[in-house]
Amino acid sequence: MGxxxxxxxxxxxxxxxxxxxxxxxxxxxxxxxIFNVLKFSNFAxxxxxxxxxxxxxIAANQFKLPLIPVILVGMxxxxxxxxxxxxxxxxxxxxxxxxxxxxxVTSVTMLMLLEQVLIIRFGASFESYPYTLVKVRVLQFGxxxxxxxxxxxxxxxxxxxxxxxxxxxxxxxxxxxRAASNDLTATSLMGINVNMVxxxxxxxxxxxxxxxxxxxxxxxxxxxxxxxxxxxxxxASVLGGLGSLTGVAVAAVVLGVLEVFLISTIGSGLSPVxxxxxxxxxxxxxxxxxxxxxxxxxx
Numbered sequence: 168m169g170x171x172x173x174x175x176x177x178x179x180x181x182x183x184x185x186x187x188x189x190x191x192x193x194x195x196x197x198x199x200x201i202f203n204v205l206k207f208s209n210f211a212x213x214x215x216x217x218x219x220x221x222x223x224x225i226a227a228n229q230f231k232l233p234l235i236p237v238i239l240v241g242m243x244x245x246x247x248x249x250x251x252x253x254x255x256x257x258x259x260x261x262x263x264x265x266x267x268x269x270x271x272v273t274s275v276t277m278l279m280l281l282e283q284v285l286i287i288r289f290g291a292s293f294e295s296y297p298y299t300l301v302k303v304r305v306l307q308f309g310x311x312x313x314x315x316x317x318x319x320x321x322x323x324x325x326x327x328x329x330x331x332x333x334x335x336x337x338x339x340x341x342x343x344x345r346a347a348s349n350d351l352t353a354t355s356l357m358g359i360n361v362n363m364v365x366x367x368x369x370x371x372x373x374x375x376x377x378x379x380x381x382x383x384x385x386x387x388x389x390x391x392x393x394x395x396x397x398x399x400x401x402x403a404s405v406l407g408g409l410g411s412l413t414g415v416a417v418a419a420v421v422l423g424v425l426e427v428f429l430i431s432t433i434g435s436g437l438s439p440v441x442x443x444x445x446x447x448x449x450x451x452x453x454x455x456x457x458x459x460x461x462x463x464x465x466x
Contacts, residue, residue, distance in 0.1 A: 175310035180427050186317030188423020189324035190383050194400030195407065195419040196328065197375035202409050203348035204368045205261070207270035211252050212376050213397030214281025219245040219373075220380030220393055221285060227300050234300055238323070238381050245377020249369040252277055258362075278394055285391035294389040301385065320382045327378055328416055331371065335412075340367050402446055408456030418457050 194216065201209040223241035226232045232240065256273045306313045335341035343364045347354045355361045383396065399422065407418030422442070429438035450456075 179311050180431055181424060182311065182313055183317060184424030184427035185420060186314070186320045186386075186423070187427060188420035189321045190379050190386070191399050191403050191423050192324050192416040192419035193327060193375050193379035193382070194397060195403035195415045196331065196412050197372040197379070198397065198400040199404045199407070199409055199412055199415045200344075200368055200372045200375075202404065203412075204344065204351070204365060205257070205270070207267055207274070208401060209274050209372075210271075210397055210401070211256065211274040211277035211281070212249075212372065212400070213394030214278045215245050215248045215252065215373050215394075216376040216380040216383075216397060217285055217391065217394030218248055218281055218380075219377035220384040220389055221289065221294075222377075223381035224294060224296055224384060224389055227297050228294075234319075237296075237300065238378060241377040241381035242374045243377070245373035245375070245380065246370045247373070248281075249373025249376065250366055253365065253369045261365075278397070282391050282394055289389075289391060291391065296385045296389075314386070316382075316386045320386060323378060323382060327375060331375070331412070334371070340364070344368050344371075402442070406446060406449060406456050411456070414457045 194212070198209060198212050201207075201212065219241040222244035223237045226240040227237045256277050257270060260269045260273060301315050301319070303315050306315060306318070333341075335345055343354065343359050344367060346357070346359065347361060347364045347368070351361060354364065380393070384393065400419070403419035403422050404415050406422065407413075407415035409415070425445075426438055426442065429441055433441065
């Protein structure tokens with residue numbers, strides 16, 4: 168009896184880890200997408216995620232919208248806000264050919280600004296999505312209990328990532344984004360409107376951020392600092408290899424599984440320390456990440 172019980176506990180943790188990793192994958196892919204095009208780490212993505220999560224919360228709590236419209240509200244909010252961030256915070260730096268450090272400082276500043284907007288509007292207290300937003304809370308398979316919200320995160324991530332791959336490989340705008348990620352200047356010389364390509368990249372990134380914000384908010388609780396989870400997306404992006412969206416997604420899922428097991432064994436206080444140490448050791452051995460894709464900084 169002990170072995171099956173032990174196996175069921177491990178299986179339970181794997182399911183939980185896959186679901187958490189799925190949300191991390193959405194965050195990391197949206198983060199990495201902008202890095203691939205503009206070659207800087209866009210920490211403002213966390214602010215987009217946070218605002219979108221609260222937009223979904225308002226839609227569910229005040230307007231009583233069901234699950235799918237709530238998710239769509241979050242995605243649309245993320246897309247609009249990401250475009251505004253690009254226009255207000257990044258475009259003038261890009262047009263002036265500013266140094267990478269300017270992009271980094273501005274992105275961190277935008278993250279802090281958007282967090283302060285949430286604090287002013289909602290205060291520092293925690294909020295939760297309505298309990299009735301997801302009708303069935305858990306599914307029971309023998310000794311394994313699967314949270315429906317976790318399952319929703321996993322399925323949504325698979326659908327979103329499949330859609331993203333299709334867009335990037337089969338559509339004109341997707342091919343333009345891939346071209347821009349290789350060489351922005353050459354893409355411009357080929358007659359492609361680079362500004363529109365960058366806007367499209369931010370729209371896609373914002374939609375992924377909005378989706379991940381709503382899913383994470385449903386699974387956990389909301390606070391104005393929810394956008395700081397973008398750090399997990401950054402870790403997954405580095406481990407996966409910032410030049411490969413597939414590698415980033417795989418690394419994010421692995422990170423989620425690892426985090427769940429670490430929390431269950433050594434606690435939530437020490438698990439971030441172990442994760443950062445493992446990241447350092449891994450990058451010493453394989454500096455280009457899982458996918459082994461190298462990249463060059465923006466000139």
